[in-house]
Amino acid sequence: QVQLVESGGGLVKPGGSLRLSCAASGFTFSDYYMSWIRQAPGKGLEWVSYISSSDTTIYYADSVKGRFTISRDNAKNSVYLQMNSLRAEDTAVYYCARDYCSGDRCYYIGYWGQGTLVTVSS
Amino acid sequence: EIVMTQSPATLSVSPGERATLSCRASQSISSNLAWYQHKPGQAPRLLIYDVSTRATGISARFSGSGSGTEFTLTISSLQSEDFAVYYCQQYSNWPPGRTFGQGTKVEIK
Numbered sequence: 001q002v003q004l005v006e007s008g009g010g011l012v013k014p015g016g017s018l019r020l021s022c023a024a025s026g027f028t029f030s031d032y033y034m035s036w037i038r039q040a041p042g043k044g045l046e047w048v049s050y051i052s053s054s055d056t057t058i059y060y061a062d063s064v065k066g067r068f069t070i071s072r073d074n075a076k077n078s079v080y081l082q083m084n085s086l087r088a089e090d091t092a093v094y095y096c097a098r099d100y101c102s103g104d105r106c107y108y109i110g111y112w113g114q115g116t117l118v119t120v121s122s
Numbered sequence: 123e124i125v126m127t128q129s130p131a132t133l134s135v136s137p138g139e140r141a142t143l144s145c146r147a148s149q150s151i152s153s154n155l156a157w158y159q160h161k162p163g164q165a166p167r168l169l170i171y172d173v174s175t176r177a178t179g180i181s182a183r184f185s186g187s188g189s190g191t192e193f194t195l196t197i198s199s200l201q202s203e204d205f206a207v208y209y210c211q212q213y214s215n216w217p218p219g220r221t222f223g224q225g226t227k228v229e230i231k
Contacts, residue, residue, distance in 0.1 A: 004165075043224075044209065044222055044223065044224040044225050045166070045209055045211075045222040045225075046222070047220055047221065047222070057217070059217065059218045061219070095166070100171070105216065106213065106216055106217075106220070107154070107156070107171065107213045107216070108156035108168060108171050108211060108213055109156075109158070109166070109168060109211075110168060110177075111165075111168075112165040112166045112167070113165055114163075114164065114165050115165070
């Protein structure tokens with residue numbers, strides 16, 4: 001069955017960096033777009049970033065553009081989110097997610113991980 | 123950006139009753155709408171896509187309707203496991219962005 005397991009969350013000071021990882025299993029990872037979606041405390045879901053199966057298409061929300069970098073390693077069935085210049089407002093649970101796409105058109109999220117908590121605080 | 127607005131923010135329902143959740147888009151999204159269920163400490167789960175198609179394994183208690191800018195998720199007879207937060211999500215203006223509503227919490231009355 002599809003499994004997505006995030007790691008790398010934790011407490012970091014404002015201005016610091018953190019790298020999230022997501023290990024995928026149960027499907028052919030290299031066939032799928034992957035996303036990172038976050039939920040700040042008491043808030044709704046926000047699409048942070050996504051990456052196409054072959055890295056050719058990458059998206060960032062305006063709120064993280066220039067600070068976060070998404071990448072993937074299809075040989076390791078993993079997707080990553082490098083987060084730099086972190087701010088208090090980046091505090092959230094970060095979910096790794098597998099997109100449902102057809103061709104080069106993406107639609108909704110078929111599977112989600114359990115999430116990893118990132119806390120940005122001094 | 124297409125803004126998704128869900129109402130109400132909280133819905134208090136007794137077990138066995140029907141729950142009706144609303145989702146409104148700031149512009150027409152045709153039928154490009156999905157619904158998710160999210161329980162505390164768990165991964166969100168896809169319930170419905172393309173407005174009314176249930177995802178694999180989803181109970182027939184859940185149904186979706188609507189088109190254009192107004193959408194509804196109906197839970198026909200609430201079970202204890204249905205108490206959760208529900209999010210709608212549009213995928214009309216891809217690329218680049220897809221957006222979620224702010225969620226409706228369904229709680230026990």
